[in-house]
Amino acid sequence: MGSLAGEPTSLLAMRGITKRWPGVRALDGVDFAVTAGEVHCLLGQNGAGKSTLIKVLAGAIAPDEGEVVWNGQPVALTSPTDALRLGIATIYQELDLVPWMSVAENVALGHEPRRGPFVRRREAADRARRLLADLGHGDLPVDREVALLSPANAQIVSIARALSHDARLIVMDEPSAVLTADEVDTLFRLIGRLTERGVAVVYISHRLAEIRRIGNRVTVLKDGQVVARGLDAAATQTAELVRLMTGRTVAYDFPDRPAAPPAQAGAPLLRVRGLGRARAFTDVSFDLHPGEILGIAGLVGSGRSELLRAVFGAERADTGTVELDGRPLRGGTGEAVARGMGMAPEERKSQALVLDQSIARNTTLATMDRYARLGFLDGTREFADAARVLTDLDLRPPDPRRPARALSGGNQQKVVMARWLLRDCRVLLLDEPTRGVDVGAKAEIYALIRDLAAQGRGLVLVSSELPEVLGLADRVLVLHEGRVLTEAPGGVLSESDVLDLILAGARQDRGAEIQEVHP
Amino acid sequence: MTTQDAPIADASGRPADEPGSGPTRAGGRFDRLRSIRIAGLGAVFVLFVIAGAVLAPERFLTLNNLYNILLQASVIGIVTIGLTFVILGGGIDLSVGSLVALAGVVAAAPFAQDGGVLAMVAIALAVGALAGLVNGALIAYGRVVAFITTLAMLTTARGLAIRVTDSRPFIISEDAFNTLGTDRLLGVPIPVYFFLAVAVLGWVLLNRTTFGRRTVAIGGNAEASRLAGIDVKRHTMLLYVLSGVLSGLAAVLISAQLTTGSASVGIGYELDAIAAVIIGGASLSGGRGTVVGSVLGILTLTVLANIFALLLIPSDVRQIVQGVIIVVAVLLQGRSRSS
Numbered sequence: 001m002g003s004l005a006g007e008p009t010s011l012l013a014m015r016g017i018t019k020r021w022p023g024v025r026a027l028d029g030v031d032f033a034v035t036a037g038e039v040h041c042l043l044g045q046n047g048a049g050k051s052t053l054i055k056v057l058a059g060a061i062a063p064d065e066g067e068v069v070w071n072g073q074p075v076a077l078t079s080p081t082d083a084l085r086l087g088i089a090t091i092y093q094e095l096d097l098v099p100w101m102s103v104a105e106n107v108a109l110g111h112e113p114r115r116g117p118f119v120r121r122r123e124a125a126d127r128a129r130r131l132l133a134d135l136g137h138g139d140l141p142v143d144r145e146v147a148l149l150s151p152a153n154a155q156i157v158s159i160a161r162a163l164s165h166d167a168r169l170i171v172m173d174e175p176s177a178v179l180t181a182d183e184v185d186t187l188f189r190l191i192g193r194l195t196e197r198g199v200a201v202v203y204i205s206h207r208l209a210e211i212r213r214i215g216n217r218v219t220v221l222k223d224g225q226v227v228a229r230g231l232d233a234a235a236t237q238t239a240e241l242v243r244l245m246t247g248r249t250v251a252y253d254f255p256d257r258p259a260a261p262p263a264q265a266g267a268p269l270l271r272v273r274g275l276g277r278a279r280a281f282t283d284v285s286f287d288l289h290p291g292e293i294l295g296i297a298g299l300v301g302s303g304r305s306e307l308l309r310a311v312f313g314a315e316r317a318d319t320g321t322v323e324l325d326g327r328p329l330r331g332g333t334g335e336a337v338a339r340g341m342g343m344a345p346e347e348r349k350s351q352a353l354v355l356d357q358s359i360a361r362n363t364t365l366a367t368m369d370r371y372a373r374l375g376f377l378d379g380t381r382e383f384a385d386a387a388r389v390l391t392d393l394d395l396r397p398p399d400p401r402r403p404a405r406a407l408s409g410g411n412q413q414k415v416v417m418a419r420w421l422l423r424d425c426r427v428l429l430l431d432e433p434t435r436g437v438d439v440g441a442k443a444e445i446y447a448l449i450r451d452l453a454a455q456g457r458g459l460v461l462v463s464s465e466l467p468e469v470l471g472l473a474d475r476v477l478v479l480h481e482g483r484v485l486t487e488a489p490g491g492v493l494s495e496s497d498v499l500d501l502i503l504a505g506a507r508q509d510r511g512a513e514i515q516e517v518h519p
Numbered sequence: 520m521t522t523q524d525a526p527i528a529d530a531s532g533r534p535a536d537e538p539g540s541g542p543t544r545a546g547g548r549f550d551r552l553r554s555i556r557i558a559g560l561g562a563v564f565v566l567f568v569i570a571g572a573v574l575a576p577e578r579f580l581t582l583n584n585l586y587n588i589l590l591q592a593s594v595i596g597i598v599t600i601g602l603t604f605v606i607l608g609g610g611i612d613l614s615v616g617s618l619v620a621l622a623g624v625v626a627a628a629p630f631a632q633d634g635g636v637l638a639m640v641a642i643a644l645a646v647g648a649l650a651g652l653v654n655g656a657l658i659a660y661g662r663v664v665a666f667i668t669t670l671a672m673l674t675t676a677r678g679l680a681i682r683v684t685d686s687r688p689f690i691i692s693e694d695a696f697n698t699l700g701t702d703r704l705l706g707v708p709i710p711v712y713f714f715l716a717v718a719v720l721g722w723v724l725l726n727r728t729t730f731g732r733r734t735v736a737i738g739g740n741a742e743a744s745r746l747a748g749i750d751v752k753r754h755t756m757l758l759y760v761l762s763g764v765l766s767g768l769a770a771v772l773i774s775a776q777l778t779t780g781s782a783s784v785g786i787g788y789e790l791d792a793i794a795a796v797i798i799g800g801a802s803l804s805g806g807r808g809t810v811v812g813s814v815l816g817i818l819t820l821t822v823l824a825n826i827f828a829l830l831l832i833p834s835d836v837r838q839i840v841q842g843v844i845i846v847v848a849v850l851l852q853g854r855s856r857s858s
Contacts, residue, residue, distance in 0.1 A: 314746055337748025345746055352746065354739035356806055365736060366747040368729050375728040419747065 295473025410441025609805025627780020651763020655756030700775025738805025
């Protein structure tokens with residue numbers, strides 16, 4: 001870690017910020033400094049700690065350790081109001097505007113110009129108009145309801161609102177995700193105006209090309225730690241940034257590959273053909289054979305989670321077919337589960353677990369019918385089965401009566417895996433199975449994945465950690481912007497091969513984008 | 520990393536390593552925590568009974584008055600059991616009171632009375648089921664918010680009930696039907712047996728069947744339930760059908776008690792039933808609640824009403840006290856969002 005004393009002009013300095021959730025450190029001693037007038041890009045995969053860091057900065061969550069220095073003064077950010085008062089504004093991905101209020105009302109929200117109890121509407125409108133004009137968007141009608149604006153214009157309103165609080169630091173969380181290429185250009189011009197006025201911008205984006213266009217410096221987070229701080233955005237190669245985001249910060253402990261690769265002859269378990277879903281992925285085809293681990297490599301936003309959900313029937317695909325054992329799947333998750341498929345979704349807490357229920361009941365959520373006769377549950381047998389599988393997976397602490405809420409990330413993942421083991425499903429879709437899981441438990445999950453394949457099950461593995469996909473998968477699909485770039489045996493591709501592919505894909509996309517804009 | 524060896528405290532601050540010693544059922548520790556809450560609620564209920572005995576010694580602790588309390592609790596109690604399932608599953612049903620009226624008047628209509636007691640009961644249950652099916656289909660498949668759907672059903676069903684009776688209640692001359700509301704068995708009014716049966720069956724349904732388990736899972740996390748292969752829409756719809764059927768049963772008992780099919784019965788039932796479910800410890804956001812709690816909730820409210828009636832205290836005061844009790848119950852149970 002470099003010394004922060006070398007940056008006397010820091011507008012903001014966060015030092016040693018640590019935030020623990022049960023079982024995982026979302027932030028682990030993070031140092032982060034921002035200078036007035038710069039665009040500081042914050043990079044990292046899903047779960048790297050970016051969101052937690054900006055929530056600390058916004059005063060939305062309190063860190064367990066560490067200090068925040070603002071303009072040379074230590075400050076306590078105990079609420080969003082505190083942060084706003086200091087001049088730190090955050091523009092979240094889901095814009096926090098009130099949709100059925102006007103532009104002017106939204107800009108003035110919380111600090112309306114008043115006379116006694118009455119809002120001075122004309123003054124509020126004038127103020128909004130002035131702020132928008134400063135941003136080069138004086139043409140936005142201030143009396144229009146925000147719900148009627150395009151995402152790009154709504155974003156401009158958010159920025160105007162930040163400025164109305166005299167923001168000196170604006171955090172933008174993936175602002176370009178909802179914008180077209182033209183709108184991104186407009187946003188960048190606007191960011192240029194902000195920095196000219198000495199406002200600092202913390203910019204979060206998964207589009208690496210953007211970072212070189214507008215960033216001054218880059219900080220990369222991985223697993224809650226800073227892996228690179230204050231890099232020169234223009235001088236750093238994109239490949240280097242990707243390597244920092246996805247590379248190894250820990251030694252991975254993969255089980256040995258089986259002596260013979262699984263046979264790919266014979267009928268596949270799962271056959272996906274031409275699967276597509278608007279704005280997510282296009283024309284994806286693959287086969288999955290018994291005993292095989294198919295890895296899907298791709299950056300955030302490549303459509304990998306959406307693809308997995310569509311295969312499972314959790315979301316409808318617009319085109320294409322999914323066949324299980326040679327028969328099409330079309331009945332949603334119920335049919336998929338009934339026919340021997342299981343999925344460990346990306347977000348365990350919101351998508352996989354009933355947090356208030358016991359671990360045992362979470363384990364049997366997909367199998368409870370087996371313990372029922374005419375709908376009546378045999379609770380003793382149910383508990384015994386759940387306890388047995390959980391013991392096999394070495395659940396810690398080994399008490400299935402506890403609420404799922406109390407478990408660490410790794411153990412929650414074990415419960416989800418136990419659910420599908422109990423179901424004895426033959427196809428298992430794993431979305432980020434080791435996200436938020438500590439190192440020891442990761443190795444256990446890797447071993448489990450390999451075991452399951454050795455038992456003849458087929459697995460599809462999606463992970464933000466490239467080494468994980470390459471280290472476990474028998475075959476790898478490289479996905480970029482919703483398209484399959486290549487399919488290759490797992491032992492063949494190296495990390496840098498995949499990165500090259502993705503970067504080449506990104507260059508092609510940009511070419512295509514330019515053609516679309518200027519036909 | 521520290522997670523493997525360090526004990527993790529759960530929401531209630533207990534260290535993680537404390538070995539559980541509960542029964543070997545999948546619910547285990549929750550059943551115990553819930554038991555403590557229910558015991559607390561039971562204690563409050565007993566306090567009310569003691570208060571009644573002290574304040575109105577001559578009139579409260581008579582067998583007749585106790586039967587009276589149970590009789591009063593029966594009709595609304597049956598509705599409350601149905602609503603408990605809906606709320607556990609993450610929904611709400613505001614239409615129950617109006618469904619009682621609609622099912623009651625259709626079952627008491629001349630054509631139904633011609634069919635005899637069995638036809639009348641079957642019609643009441645069928646009307647309730649059908650209205651519940653409409654609620655459930657709109658909510659689960661039509662994606663209309665439950666509050667709005669059942670609010671619409673509240674006014675629609677009430678209007679239909681008035682139209683069916685043409686504003687004149689139907690007098691029920693089928694004696695076998697009226698027996699269900701007016702007769703006693705071993706000294707206990709018949710509706711009380713129905714309430715008891717529904718409560719016991721409701722408890723079994725919730726705690727011993729896959730239906731109950733699914734209800735709680737869906738109310739706790741609908742997306743996780745869906746991804747575990749549970750047909751969330753179908754189940755959600757069935758919850759409203761259940762609530763409708765029990766409203767139909769309540770309609771039978773109240774109509775038989777009054778020997779009249781009236782479009783003006785059941786007004787405000789939904790509010791009393793919701794109050795009882797909440798006092799009983801359920802969470803309006805779903806996933807938490809018990810049948811025993813809801814039964815104790817409705818008994819508490821009924822005893823309160825009875826005491827106030829015996830003491831000739833005007834009902835406005837009872838309403839004020841009831842409001843306070845709801846808030847105090849929720850505060851005492853410590854059900855803040857974070858827990």
